[in-house]
Amino acid sequence: VKKTPQGGTLEGLGEVDMIRLIQSMVSAERPHHLVKGIGDDCAVLKTPEDRELLVTTDTLIEGVHFTNQTLSPALLGWKSLAVSVSDIAAMGGKPHTAFLAMSIQRSRPVDFVKAFMEGFRACAGDMGVALAGGDVTESQSSAVITVTVLGACLSENVVYRSGAGVGDDVWVTGPLGNAAGGLFLLLNRKVSEHPHYSPLIMAHQKPSPPLDVGMALGESGLVHAMIDISDGIAKDLGHICEESGVGAMLVADALPTSEELERLTAEAGKEILGWALQGGEDYELLFTASPGSEERILSVTEEVSGRPAVKIGTIISGEGVWLETEKGREPLAPGGFVHFSK
Amino acid sequence: VKKTPQGGTLEGLGEVDMIRLIQSMVSAERPHHLVKGIGDDCAVLKTPEDRELLVTTDTLIEGVHFTNQTLSPALLGWKSLAVSVSDIAAMGGKPHTAFLAMSIQRSRPVDFVKAFMEGFRACAGDMGVALAGGDVTESQSSAVITVTVLGACLSENVVYRSGAGVGDDVWVTGPLGNAAGGLFLLLNRKVSEHPHYSPLIMAHQKPSPPLDVGMALGESGLVHAMIDISDGIAKDLGHICEESGVGAMLVADALPTSEELERLTAEAGKEILGWALQGGEDYELLFTASPGSEERILSVTEEVSGRPAVKIGTIISGEGVWLETEKGREPLAPGGFVHFSK
Numbered sequence: 001v002k003k004t005p006q007g008g009t010l011e012g013l014g015e016v017d018m019i020r021l022i023q024s025m026v027s028a029e030r031p032h033h034l035v036k037g038i039g040d041d042c043a044v045l046k047t048p049e050d051r052e053l054l055v056t057t058d059t060l061i062e063g064v065h066f067t068n069q070t071l072s073p074a075l076l077g078w079k080s081l082a083v084s085v086s087d088i089a090a091m092g093g094k095p096h097t098a099f100l101a102m103s104i105q106r107s108r109p110v111d112f113v114k115a116f117m118e119g120f121r122a123c124a125g126d127m128g129v130a131l132a133g134g135d136v137t138e139s140q141s142s143a144v145i146t147v148t149v150l151g152a153c154l155s156e157n158v159v160y161r162s163g164a165g166v167g168d169d170v171w172v173t174g175p176l177g178n179a180a181g182g183l184f185l186l187l188n189r190k191v192s193e194h195p196h197y198s199p200l201i202m203a204h205q206k207p208s209p210p211l212d213v214g215m216a217l218g219e220s221g222l223v224h225a226m227i228d229i230s231d232g233i234a235k236d237l238g239h240i241c242e243e244s245g246v247g248a249m250l251v252a253d254a255l256p257t258s259e260e261l262e263r264l265t266a267e268a269g270k271e272i273l274g275w276a277l278q279g280g281e282d283y284e285l286l287f288t289a290s291p292g293s294e295e296r297i298l299s300v301t302e303e304v305s306g307r308p309a310v311k312i313g314t315i316i317s318g319e320g321v322w323l324e325t326e327k328g329r330e331p332l333a334p335g336g337f338v339h340f341s342k
Numbered sequence: 343v344k345k346t347p348q349g350g351t352l353e354g355l356g357e358v359d360m361i362r363l364i365q366s367m368v369s370a371e372r373p374h375h376l377v378k379g380i381g382d383d384c385a386v387l388k389t390p391e392d393r394e395l396l397v398t399t400d401t402l403i404e405g406v407h408f409t410n411q412t413l414s415p416a417l418l419g420w421k422s423l424a425v426s427v428s429d430i431a432a433m434g435g436k437p438h439t440a441f442l443a444m445s446i447q448r449s450r451p452v453d454f455v456k457a458f459m460e461g462f463r464a465c466a467g468d469m470g471v472a473l474a475g476g477d478v479t480e481s482q483s484s485a486v487i488t489v490t491v492l493g494a495c496l497s498e499n500v501v502y503r504s505g506a507g508v509g510d511d512v513w514v515t516g517p518l519g520n521a522a523g524g525l526f527l528l529l530n531r532k533v534s535e536h537p538h539y540s541p542l543i544m545a546h547q548k549p550s551p552p553l554d555v556g557m558a559l560g561e562s563g564l565v566h567a568m569i570d571i572s573d574g575i576a577k578d579l580g581h582i583c584e585e586s587g588v589g590a591m592l593v594a595d596a597l598p599t600s601e602e603l604e605r606l607t608a609e610a611g612k613e614i615l616g617w618a619l620q621g622g623e624d625y626e627l628l629f630t631a632s633p634g635s636e637e638r639i640l641s642v643t644e645e646v647s648g649r650p651a652v653k654i655g656t657i658i659s660g661e662g663v664w665l666e667t668e669k670g671r672e673p674l675a676p677g678g679f680v681h682f683s684k
Contacts, residue, residue, distance in 0.1 A: 054386060
């Protein structure tokens with residue numbers, strides 16, 4: 001890689017050396033399944049014969065999904081891969097290969113790319129993913145990061161959104177609303193000075209999709225439908241309901257929330273229920289299973305992650321997502337961030 | 343799909359209906375290999391057991407790769423898929439599945455997306471590719487389109503950039519510089535009024551990668567190294583040389599150019615050699631083979647496409663790409679567009 005002056009920008013580095021820089025920061029060890037990674041017209045992969053191929057693509061855009069106030073370059077690198085890995089987890093699959101399309105301004109420091117790749121590499125290492133290719137292009141305004149992740153799953157273990165049945169329990173793998181609380185803190189600095197809120201900030205900045213839990217649930221054969229929580233459970237459960245042709249009743253008192261979030265919402269005068277239902281970006285898993293599977297769901301999830309899943313509602317006939325509180329039952333608006341909406 | 347007023351924008355449509363719109367414009371027939379397409383956390387694919395998986399990702403950015411002066415929405419849809427298919431062709435592979443990440447402004451008309459998808463679908467139909475997923479996100483400034491294409495190839499037929507050997511002939515599948523001429527015409531409207539220049543404009547706007555030729559060359563076992571012409575042959579042949587540890591000598595008089603380009607360069611007072619060497623975006627294939635394979639290369643390429651490949655130079659020892667003209671031999675600068683360069 002060409003030596004660049006301390007504090008140099010991509011304009012001084014150029015496209016070829018930027019690809020070399022990225023290549024130099026990828027794990028030197030080529031995984032067995034990767035016949036050819038970065039450096040040809042295509043990556044060439046051997047895929048396991050007995051498994052189906054899972055593919056997912058996600059884009060993060062500066063000013064929409066993140067700003068330099070909410071994510072450092074290294075955390076952006078981590079998160080841009082983690083959000084796609086979360087989709088693989090939601091099918092019960094195991095991710096193996098990633099492709100990175102990075103469009104950034106020429107005025108960016110080279111150190112931005114280095115820090116981004118450090119975060120990306122750390123996540124790739126944790127998740128067992130190899131970076132095998134991509135595209136680097138010059139953006140005229142904001143940074144746009146698109147990551148495609150490939151994974152594998154035995155055909156009989158793939159969990160779709162469409163399998164929920166009336167009477168199923170609705171489960172979630174972890175606390176809800178932490179990422180929304182973290183984002184609030186990042187956008188309202190004064191409150192964030194309290195160090196005990198760091199789990200909330202981490203939930204927004206450095207999500208760790210519960211891959212092992214997703215795989216174990218897929219293998220267990222107990223799960224009827226599954227999705228990752230990217231837009232908030234109101235909306236994500238709505239997707240399961242639509243694809244399965246059912247409705248869902250959530251029990252407000254059953255929704256798991258963290259002590260930190262309870263403290264923050266009390267302090268900031270916010271409704272914890274809104275964040276738990278519509279906050280989004282928690283990257284936990286939301287799934288349904290027969291009531292008879294309750295004990296096994298609890299033991300599988302606790303065994304794999306140390307955190308037993310939490311039962312938060314029931315699949316009902318009809319349509320839409322409903323919420324049961326002390327006051328009765330009410331239909332739930334999806335809420336959360338919607339692209340292209342007013 | 344929600345009815346939108348004539349001339350409505352994406353702001354009136356929203357994210358969910360935009361995905362439905364895209365889904366409604368995808369071929370209704372689900373191909374055999376696609377277990378699940380758009381509508382879950384991941385696409386689920388069956389991959390052929392005896393073949394390797396090829397993966398490529400390319401980004402087109404408004405203001406960098408295209409403007410509304412150079413590409414209509416429909417042609418943008420076509421081209422955004424074609425440029426990735428070209429990478430599959432350059433490995434000798436057959437593309438089967440595409441993923442579309444589209445970031446656009448909420449102020450865009452719904453008709454932009456419809457026209458884009460018509461072009462994308464036409465190209466997908468021609469190339470035998472199924473759209474199986476992606477991501478639609480809101481961009482704050484320019485449109486950014488990233489397409490990932492998956493393909494398949496028998497292990498023994500994959501052609502890499504790294505196989506060129508000293509003494510190999512250098513071949514190209516079609517005329518050079520047409521796309522550069524077309525771009526010049528699009529940016530200098532007065533000249534473009536001549537209808538006889540339309541092949542040049544088509545070369546820029548609606549490239550058709552020679553997929554069948556790429557596959558036939560891979561299957562023939564005759565080809566040592568191959569790449570598609572995206573950046574101009576000076577730069578693309580440079581990639582083959584670098585990866586193969588060799589140099590190359592191009593013969594200026596041997597470079598194939600179209601009558602239309604000859605006419606345009608004469609009329610506009612431009613150097614045809616510069617466009618042929620450094621123009622880029624021709625999306626033909628550039629490859630090397632032993633001199634003893636000449637006749638078979640000619641017959642394979644003519645049989646498949648009706649256009650015999652053209653021999654344009656020789657692989658030599660040393661490094662870099664050289665050009666032989668009447669005046670002698672000179673080293674060739676890669677030229678062409680370089681992201682992040684001054």
